[in-house]
Amino acid sequence: MSRTDQVATCPTEKFRPPEELRGSTVVVKYGGHAMVDPGLQQAFAHDVVELWHAGLRPVVVHGGGPQISAMLDRLGLESRFEAGLRVTTPETMDVVRMVLTGRVQRELVGHINAHGPLAVGMTGEDAHTMTAVRRPAWVGGRAVDIGLVGDVVDVNPRAVRTLLEQGHIPVVSPVARGEDAQVYNVNADLAASALAVALGAARLVVLTDVAGLYADWPHSTEVVERLTADELAELLPGLAAGMLPKMEGCLRAVRGGVRGAHVLDGRVPHALLRGVLGRNSPGTTVLPEHSSDAPCAGASSP
Ligand SMILES: Nc1ncnc2c1ncn2[C@@H]1O[C@H](COP(=O)(O)OP(=O)(O)O)[C@@H](O)[C@H]1O
Numbered sequence: 001m002s003r004t005d006q007v008a009t010c011p012t013e014k015f016r017p018p019e020e021l022r023g024s025t026v027v028v029k030y031g032g033h034a035m036v037d038p039g040l041q042q043a044f045a046h047d048v049v050e051l052w053h054a055g056l057r058p059v060v061v062h063g064g065g066p067q068i069s070a071m072l073d074r075l076g077l078e079s080r081f082e083a084g085l086r087v088t089t090p091e092t093m094d095v096v097r098m099v100l101t102g103r104v105q106r107e108l109v110g111h112i113n114a115h116g117p118l119a120v121g122m123t124g125e126d127a128h129t130m131t132a133v134r135r136p137a138w139v140g141g142r143a144v145d146i147g148l149v150g151d152v153v154d155v156n157p158r159a160v161r162t163l164l165e166q167g168h169i170p171v172v173s174p175v176a177r178g179e180d181a182q183v184y185n186v187n188a189d190l191a192a193s194a195l196a197v198a199l200g201a202a203r204l205v206v207l208t209d210v211a212g213l214y215a216d217w218p219h220s221t222e223v224v225e226r227l228t229a230d231e232l233a234e235l236l237p238g239l240a241a242g243m244l245p246k247m248e249g250c251l252r253a254v255r256g257g258v259r260g261a262h263v264l265d266g267r268v269p270h271a272l273l274r275g276v277l278g279r280n281s282p283g284t285t286v287l288p289e290h291s292s293d294a295p296c297a298g299a300s301s302p
């Protein structure tokens, strides 16, 4: 698809990606808490299309935790988390699938496609894109059964690559197939990280509802601006639910070959563009151990 013919809005001149990012895949995880405002969803969709215009290949993996909880509440079903993961009965799984794929994904696809025929929605189940195995939650050193919650153990990126090659923007729901014929609820941060590694993405960007990783949460809002994978590995066991899967996802990504991972404030308009294309990314940036490849260098700032 021609990038100039198909999309009428979003002029490319404003945003020039650094040379090393041209043609690169960028996996963006858009968190449920940062998408509760429809205005923010539209601004996010606009930014994703800007990245596409600038010659990058964005892939969106979305969350939807608050939206799932609201629907469970409406249906009078229990909503409970252990170590940040939703306890998922077969009945809960039906609601997870319905809300993520039937509603949240559809809304995002609609917002992106308001700019042109770009986004295609899919789930990790499609074309065996994500295969997961059942995992427990670890609470106080003990494994707790949390039902149909999966860890992604295999990613087949072929369907996503085909969409990218055709000029599309894949929008992926974090639901995975199991080899045991079950369907698994996967934390969206970890799903995005697994997909970024499998696609050989240049960047993983996690948009959430805080300014980044706070050094002393919940006592201070001082953001950790940069850290290496080793530094993050040391911090990880002490992190609280919410930030834990995001930082674990960033760590797995940079250790899996992704050149940089960012946690950004999704409530700030254009945080995504500034994070990917700006000279100095806001939020928290995680780099591999020996990075001479500063992921924010050389761009013209939006
Ligand atoms: N060290 C930390 N720094 C920032 N936020 C933290 C930290 N530890 C826990 N959190 C919590 O993590 C939340 C973000 O995770 P979550 O609510 O799951 O967001 P999302 O819906 O974007 O995935 C923050 O709103 C905050 O309450």
Ligand SMILES: CC(=O)N[C@@H](CCC(=O)OP(=O)(O)O)C(=O)O
Binding pocket: 030, 031, 032, 033, 062, 063, 064, 065, 066, 068, 084, 085, 086, 096, 149, 150, 174, 185, 186, 187, 188, 189
């Ligand atoms: C296993 C598990 O907890 N899955 C998440 C999937 C959605 C998600 O991760 O959404 P956010 O990114 O908005 O938190 C859930 O059921 O809420």
